[in-house]
Amino acid sequence: QSVLTQPPSASGTPGQWLTISCSGGNSNIGTNSVHWYQHLPGTAPKLLIYRNNQRPSGVPDRFSGSKSGTSASLAISGLQSEDEADYYCATWDNSLSGWVFGGGTKVTVL
Amino acid sequence: EVQLVESGGGLVKPGESLRLSCTTSGLPFINAWMSWVRQGPGKGLEWIGRFKGKNDGGTLDYAAPLKDRFTILRDNSKTTLYLQMNSLKTEDTAVYYCAAGVGSSDFDYWGQGTLVTVSS
Numbered sequence: 001q002s003v004l005t006q007p008p009s010a011s012g013t014p015g016q017w018l019t020i021s022c023s024g025g026n027s028n029i030g031t032n033s034v035h036w037y038q039h040l041p042g043t044a045p046k047l048l049i050y051r052n053n054q055r056p057s058g059v060p061d062r063f064s065g066s067k068s069g070t071s072a073s074l075a076i077s078g079l080q081s082e083d084e085a086d087y088y089c090a091t092w093d094n095s096l097s098g099w100v101f102g103g104g105t106k107v108t109v110l
Numbered sequence: 111e112v113q114l115v116e117s118g119g120g121l122v123k124p125g126e127s128l129r130l131s132c133t134t135s136g137l138p139f140i141n142a143w144m145s146w147v148r149q150g151p152g153k154g155l156e157w158i159g160r161f162k163g164k165n166d167g168g169t170l171d172y173a174a175p176l177k178d179r180f181t182i183l184r185d186n187s188k189t190t191l192y193l194q195m196n197s198l199k200t201e202d203t204a205v206y207y208c209a210a211g212v213g214s215s216d217f218d219y220w221g222q223g224t225l226v227t228v229s230s
Contacts, residue, residue: 002154035215037155044114044222045155045207050214088155090217098173099145099157099216 003028004089006102012079013110020105022072022089028100032092034072036065039086039104048087049074081109112136112219114208119224126198126228132191132208132221139189141165143211146182146193148204149223156204158182160216161191198228 005023012018022034036049047056049065052072062077072091076083089102118130132144141163148156159172159182170182181194191208205225209217 033215035217037217037220039155042222044220045209045217046220047215047218050218054214056214056218090155090157090215096174098171099160101147101155101157104154 002103003093003096003100004091004102006087006089006105008103009106009108011108011110014079014081016079018076018079018107020074020076020087020089020107022074022102024070024072024091024100026070027095028070028091028093029067029072030070031094034065034067034089034091036063036074037088037090039088040084041086045088076107079109083107084109112210114210114219114221116206116208116221116224119206119226121227121229122198123230124199124228127194127196128198128226130193130195130206130208130224130226132193134189134191134208134210137189137210137212137219138163139210140186141212143216144182144184144191145209145211145216146180146191147207147209147217147220148202149207150201150204153204155207158193158206160211195226198226200228202226203228 033051039045052067053065145160146158183192205223
């Protein structure tokens, strides 16, 4: 059972807008930045969004992040086939004194 | 180009020990915050621990459930991170990733992982 809650799956057709939620609590998302990672099985995970809404260089601007209270969201606008992957949110938890990850959301492009 | 390459995984029996290595290049290793993260079969990512960079004190933090059995070490001269795992259990079976934080998050760059299987 992950400290951060994500939907296990999400899907959409090419070109669609897709959002993935990440729900936590006051000791984690409520007080710390949220980061998002993209992971294709068998490959190295990749930083997608850092500090809630910042994109590293090279990440397409159709990926965006937001945070409000104890929840965060990752949005993908203009879904593409190469976006099929697992997506994880992560943040520091002050109560646990450690990093916590969401359970991951598997995105399928129909 | 930043590269992180894990090695040392394999099949071990319960109760045995194993040391993983993460060889890095292309990043300011001495000041990078280096972490280990694992992913069990069919599970999500689980943080193991981190070693802060020299400028930030070079201190260690561990996930509470693992701190008695797992130890993170670093050799700045070899730009290599290690994970010493003792008293391994079947539930430690996972792909183990190392990750480097150089300013954006604790996990700006990741390796491709090394598989550890604990089975009798």
